[in-house]
Amino acid sequence: MKPVKFREQNCTYAENQPEYLPLPVYKDPGPGGDVVSCWRLSFIERLRVIFTGKIWLVMLSFNKPLTPIRLSTKKSDIF
Secondary structure (H helix, E strand, O other): OEEEOOOOOOEEEOOOOOOOOOEEEEEOOOOOOOEEOEEEOOHHHHHHHHHHOOOOOOOOOOOOOOOOOOOOOOHHHHO
16 A cells, blocks of 8 residues: 555655655645545555455554544545
8 A cells, every 4th residue: 555646635744754655645724634645555455455344554653642533435535
């Protein structure tokens, strides 16, 4: 799974940090400060999702409180 660029993106995290993949995002300037990214699954990952129905998520919290997250396969759920 790799992060991909998308029309609404207005920022890229970790652009000059070789230890991380650059992460194209849309940063909402509103009070909620939502940050949206888009990810593309490889062919094998797509098959795995079809057969297992599962996607695993790891969040690097650095021992700070977690922020709420939301996953979706529909762009209209996000924007």
